[in-house]
Amino acid sequence: MPALKASAYTVPTDAPEGDGTMAWTSTTLVLVTASADDCTGIGWTYGPAAIAQVVNGPLADVAADIDADDVPGAWVAMQRRLRNAGRPGMAGMALSAADNALWDLKAHRHGMPLSGLLGTVRSAVPVYGSGGFTTYDAQRQHAQLAGWVLDQGIPRVKIKIAQSWGTEEARDLARMTAARATIGDAELYVDANGGYRRKQAIRVMRTATDLDIRWFEEPVSSDDLHGLDEVRHAVAPDVAAGEYGYDLVYFERMAPHVDCLQIDVTRCGGITEFARAAAVAAAHGLDVSGHCAPNQHLAIAAATPNLRHLEWFHDHVRIERMLFDGAVSADNGVAAVNGDRPGNGLSFRDADAERWRVG
Numbered sequence: 001m002p003a004l005k006a007s008a009y010t011v012p013t014d015a016p017e018g019d020g021t022m023a024w025t026s027t028t029l030v031l032v033t034a035s036a037d038d039c040t041g042i043g044w045t046y047g048p049a050a051i052a053q054v055v056n057g058p059l060a061d062v063a064a065d066i067d068a069d070d071v072p073g074a075w076v077a078m079q080r081r082l083r084n085a086g087r088p089g090m091a092g093m094a095l096s097a098a099d100n101a102l103w104d105l106k107a108h109r110h111g112m113p114l115s116g117l118l119g120t121v122r123s124a125v126p127v128y129g130s131g132g133f134t135t136y137d138a139q140r141q142h143a144q145l146a147g148w149v150l151d152q153g154i155p156r157v158k159i160k161i162a163q164s165w166g167t168e169e170a171r172d173l174a175r176m177t178a179a180r181a182t183i184g185d186a187e188l189y190v191d192a193n194g195g196y197r198r199k200q201a202i203r204v205m206r207t208a209t210d211l212d213i214r215w216f217e218e219p220v221s222s223d224d225l226h227g228l229d230e231v232r233h234a235v236a237p238d239v240a241a242g243e244y245g246y247d248l249v250y251f252e253r254m255a256p257h258v259d260c261l262q263i264d265v266t267r268c269g270g271i272t273e274f275a276r277a278a279a280v281a282a283a284h285g286l287d288v289s290g291h292c293a294p295n296q297h298l299a300i301a302a303a304t305p306n307l308r309h310l311e312w313f314h315d316h317v318r319i320e321r322m323l324f325d326g327a328v329s330a331d332n333g334v335a336a337v338n339g340d341r342p343g344n345g346l347s348f349r350d351a352d353a354e355r356w357r358v359g
Contacts, residue, residue: 001036001063001064001065001066001067001068002034002035002036002063002064002066002068002074002102002105003034003035003036003060003063003064004032004033004034004055004056004059004060004063004064004098004101005032005033005035005055005056005060006030006031006032006033006051006052006053006054006055006056006094006097006098007030007031007052007357007359008028008029008030008031008049008051008052008357008358008359009028009029009030009031009323009353009356009357009358010026010027010028010049010356010358011026011027011028011029011319011322011323011356012025012026013025013026013027013315014318015135015136015140016133016135017133017135017315018133018134018135018160018163019133019134019160019162019191019193019195020134020160020161020162020163020164020165020166020191020192020193020194020195020196021162021165021193021194021195022193023134023135027046027315027316027319028046028047028048028049028358029044029045029046029319029323030044030045030046030047030049030051030052030055030093030094030097031043031044031097031348032044032055032094032097032098032100032101033101033348034063034068034098034101034102034104034105035105036068036105036109037068037109039105039108039109040105040108041101041102041103041104041105041106041107041108041343042100042101042104042343042344042346042347042348043096043097043098043099043100043101043102043103043104043270043296044097044100044266044293044296045093045094045096045097045266045267045293046266046292046293046316047090047093047266048090049358049359050090050359051090051093051094051097052094052359053359054082054085054090054091054094055094055097055098058078058081058082058085059078059081059082059094059095059098061081062074062077062078062080062081063077063078063098063102065077068102068105068106068109069106069109071099071102071103071106071272072272074098074099074102075095075099075102075269075270075272075273078095078098078099079095079269082094082095087246087247088246088247088250089246092246092247092267092268092269093266093267095269095270096264096265096266096267096268096269096270096273097266097270098270099269099270099271099272099273100265100266100270100271100296103117103118103270103271103272103299104343104344105343107342107343107344108342108343111342112342113299113338113339113340113341113342113343113344113345114299114338114343114344114345115298115299115302115303115337115338115339116339118271118299118300118302118303119303120302120303120337120339121302121303121304121305122302122307122337123302123336123337123339124302124334124335124336124337125290125297125298125301125302125307125309125310125334125335125337126307126308126309126310126333126334127154127294127309127310127311127312127330127333127334127335128154128156128157128158128187128189128309128310128311128312129144129145129148129149129152129154129156129157129158129312129314129330130157130158130189130191130292130311130312130313130314131144131158131159131160131313131314131315132144132145132157132158132159132160132175132179133159133160134160134161134163134164134175138175138178141159141175141178141179141182142178142182144314145157145159145179145182145183146182146183148312149182149183149184149186152329152330152331152332153331153332153333154186154312154330154332154333155186155187155333156186156187156188156189156214156215156309156333157179157183157186157187157188157189158188158189158190158191158215158217158311159175159176159179159188159189159190159191160190160191160192160193161175161176161190161191161192161195161204162192162193162194162195162196163195164195165195166192166195166196166197166200169200169204172204173204173207173208176188176190176208176211176213177208177211180211180212187214187215188211188212188213188214188215189213189214189215189216189217189237190213190215190216190217190237191217191218192216192217192218192219192220193217193218194218194219194220194221194222194223194224196219196220197220198220198224198227198230198231201216201219201220201231201235202230202231202234202235205219205231205235205236205237206234206235209236213236213237214237214238215237215238215240215260216231216235216237216238216239216240217239217240217241217262218240218241218243219231219235219239222241222242222243222244222254225253225254225257226257228241228254228257228258229256229257232257232258232259238259238260239258239259239260240258240259240260240261240262240289241254241257241258241261241262242254242258242261242262242263242288242291243262243263243264243267243291243292244264244267245262245263245264245267245268245277246267246268246269247268247269247273248269248273248276248277248280251263251268251277251280251281252280255280255281255283255284255286256284258286259286260286260287260288260289260308261277261280261281261284261286261287261288261289262288262289262290262291263277263278263281263288263289263290263291264290264291264292264293265290265293265296265297265300266292266293266296267291271299271300274300274304275300275303275304278304278305278306278307281306282305282306286306287306287307287308288304288306288307288308289307289308289309289310289311290307290309290310290311291311292311292313292316293313293316293320294310294311294312294313294316294317294320294328294330294335295320295324295327295328295344295346296344297310298310298328298335298337298338298344299337299338299344301337302337310335312330312335317330322349322352323348323349323352323353324346324347324348324349325346325347325349326338326341326344326345326346326347327346
């Protein structure tokens with residue numbers, strides 16, 4: 001029977017970060033350990049430290065009654081326990097981290113890589129560099145994008161736009177133009193984080209036609225499904241959304257309104273639900289893209305036939321390299337999947353992380 005335990009760590013960013021609708025100077029990682037029979041698995045999410053209380057309370061109680069190998073059974077029991085807590089939001093993130101830890105535990109118990117346990121369709125996952133925060137000046141943006149494209153060989157990169165809820169269109173367009181000059185022929189993606197209005201999003205993208213932007217993420221609020229559809233039919237780039245999906249019904253509702261469905265394994269319900277959400281997308285003829293938390297995504301990304309790529313998000317890449325032994329690098333546009341070590345191939349550096357522990 002698995003024992004679940006969660007702890008939280010708030011790590012300062014290496015520079016102020018922001019997008020179209022918010023800004024931040026630190027990021028909190030909530031780590032879950034799942035232990036049984038002298039084996040331990042780990043999973044995590046990024047969100048408020050209070051997520052740990054959900055794991056240490058109701059989820060730990062119900063998981064303790066399930067066989068450690070019966071991860072789908074544990075998932076069902078945990079999500080049922082969350083009924084009165086509300087599945088979307090922090091409870092869903094707690095469920096995700098716990099599910100990820102239980103899958104890692106199962107792989108460790110059987111002495112096999114998590115990728116081998118889930119099965120794979122690829123040994124390396126395509127990634128895109130993601131950052132380009134609205135808080136960056138021109139020099140910092142250039143250095144980050146050039147590092148991805150020229151130094152690491154990543155052929156697709158993304159910047160944030162819709163600064164200050166879309167009130168700085170001229171700066172958005174200038175930054176997109178500068179990004180294109182930096183990356184040459186690489187694919188340019190942009191993310192408005194829901195900061196534009198419908199016609200504004202269309203107008204900005206049509207103005208940027210010559211920049212050959214390929215990906216327009218959350219041009220309007222992801223709650224505005226008809227707005228996503230309106231923008232999608234009016235602009236050339238693929239319109240993407242879905243990172244705030246916490247249950248299967250969300251993805252079914254959104255799928256008809258986007259060109260690529262984003263899924264976050266640290267929010268959607270973990271590995272168990274990621275696979276089902278990807279199947280929903282496939283039934284609509286869509287690819288999926290993994291959102292943030294790259295090292296947490298790798299095994300399920302490798303197992304998903306209709307995966308387009310995985311977000312190589314600057315903030316999370318940095319934190320995962322700081323706090324996990326075995327965190328991978330992205331070279332020539334792909335991140336290799338662990339196929340040699342048990343579990344996800346990662347171990348948490350407790351001593352290094354202790355100074356950032358909260359709660």
